[in-house]
Amino acid sequence: MNAEDRSPSHESPPQERVRTYPALPPPPGRAFARSWWGVGWLTAWEASTLDTAALRAGRRLARSGAVGAVSVRPGRVTAVVHDRDGTGHRADVLLPPLPDGDWERLLDVVAGEAGHFAALLDGVLPATLAEDAQAAGVELLPGIGDTEAECGCGAWESCAHTAALGRQFARLLDQDPFALLLLRGRTADEVCADVQRRSAVPAGPASHDPSGPGEEAARVYARAAPAADWPDVPPVSEPGGTAGWDTDVPPPPEVDVEALAYLVADTARRAARLLAEARAPGHASAPVAEPLAEDADAVRLAAGGPGERVEHRLAAAGRRGTLELRRAVEAWQLGGAEALAVLDGTWQPEPAALGRAGAQLAGAWRDEEEQPVWNRSGSVWTAAAAGALVGAAGEAEAEAGVQLRYGPRGLWWPYRSRDGQWWPAGPPSKDPAAAVAESLAVPRSAVPTAHALRLSTGW
Numbered sequence: 001m002n003a004e005d006r007s008p009s010h011e012s013p014p015q016e017r018v019r020t021y022p023a024l025p026p027p028p029g030r031a032f033a034r035s036w037w038g039v040g041w042l043t044a045w046e047a048s049t050l051d052t053a054a055l056r057a058g059r060r061l062a063r064s065g066a067v068g069a070v071s072v073r074p075g076r077v078t079a080v081v082h083d084r085d086g087t088g089h090r091a092d093v094l095l096p097p098l099p100d101g102d103w104e105r106l107l108d109v110v111a112g113e114a115g116h117f118a119a120l121l122d123g124v125l126p127a128t129l130a131e132d133a134q135a136a137g138v139e140l141l142p143g144i145g146d147t148e149a150e151c152g153c154g155a156w157e158s159c160a161h162t163a164a165l166g167r168q169f170a171r172l173l174d175q176d177p178f179a180l181l182l183l184r185g186r187t188a189d190e191v192c193a194d195v196q197r198r199s200a201v202p203a204g205p206a207s208h209d210p211s212g213p214g215e216e217a218a219r220v221y222a223r224a225a226p227a228a229d230w231p232d233v234p235p236v237s238e239p240g241g242t243a244g245w246d247t248d249v250p251p252p253p254e255v256d257v258e259a260l261a262y263l264v265a266d267t268a269r270r271a272a273r274l275l276a277e278a279r280a281p282g283h284a285s286a287p288v289a290e291p292l293a294e295d296a297d298a299v300r301l302a303a304g305g306p307g308e309r310v311e312h313r314l315a316a317a318g319r320r321g322t323l324e325l326r327r328a329v330e331a332w333q334l335g336g337a338e339a340l341a342v343l344d345g346t347w348q349p350e351p352a353a354l355g356r357a358g359a360q361l362a363g364a365w366r367d368e369e370e371q372p373v374w375n376r377s378g379s380v381w382t383a384a385a386a387g388a389l390v391g392a393a394g395e396a397e398a399e400a401g402v403q404l405r406y407g408p409r410g411l412w413w414p415y416r417s418r419d420g421q422w423w424p425a426g427p428p429s430k431d432p433a434a435a436v437a438e439s440l441a442v443p444r445s446a447v448p449t450a451h452a453l454r455l456s457t458g459w
Helices: 036-048 052-063 100-112 114-121 128-135 160-175 178-183 188-199 217-222 257-278 294-302 308-317 322-344 351-362 432-439
Strands: 019-021 070-073 076-082 088-094 148-151 374-377 380-383 402-406 412-418 421-424
Touching (some): 019 178, 052 160, 070 178, 100 128, 100 188, 114 188, 178 188, 294 322, 308 322, 322 412, 412 432
Antiparallel strands (some): 070 076, 088 148, 374 380, 402 412, 412 421
């Protein structure tokens, strides 16, 4: 299939369907990609590239910072990649957009799971969306043979420049996994709007007697209302967006305009999400979420990317240092309030639950020689090294220890040591060995079969 066949149907996509990311500095450390999406793309990309010499040369170029700004549009990723002598070549990685039928199934998956939709509205692409989409027959990540490459250097197939670009795209997915949706054909705003439309179904008639006594706000909010009474869901602003001080009157000195604008933008996004959820089927019978404590809400706000100065204010409001707040944000992005409770250690399992968890952890490795040595403190298990799982880890940083935390819903949360502290290292799993594999950035398909991992997920 030639390049034209792999491109979107329109030759020149509108500007809003093209996003350009600035060039990234050389990556720190040994692991090139760290997020679930970045590692998943990198594994799929390198499995599709049969020229191992080009892969090795591409790794060197990508690590040297040779890849310039990257543009992403439906069906194509483009960048200029420089050789060691400074010569630049335009490189393109091509992946066909999803057909309309696949998009319909994917949108059904998002609309059918409230957690997926809420995450999208909060600017998060949950890792479990890939598994749920796969179960519906939709592959977000490329399979072997799905990608093609073009380069101005004249290479017939893959070359070091396209290999470097494919590798750099994994780093972009660490920062913005929504770039994968754009490559597959739709922007994040388009996906959210489509899901909102399919969630806007007529509700049953209201049964409230307005002459009666007052009611709790949560009950009024949950009660169904005629579809005609619902306003349209407004467009969702970008995470981290702010509004300016749109007046000729200068703000009072005690008003922090940047912080106030960020709160206004966040309030608008939350209102849009609540309205979309209220229009969704089954909302009237859904449980009412508990309000967040002040420190947890500070973490939620910080997860939107408010900027350094507002971040410092949120750290003080949440009674955390800036580094602690960033650690909490990483937890929040993986699992919201539950992940934050696991990070802060604000729950204590029953002894029977701990016993079952310990037995499950011990039984996750059939080969006793490969079983890490765990030290337990409460619901936290720590292994000094996890070398037994490193055989297929590639560039995973295995010299640092691994920690597993047993969460309130029976899920295992992986942690890795960084900056002298334990940091969240991946999404949770029902299987402790799978959680360890996540912490080492090992794709599940690459985990040695000797470990007999049960790869079910509960998040």
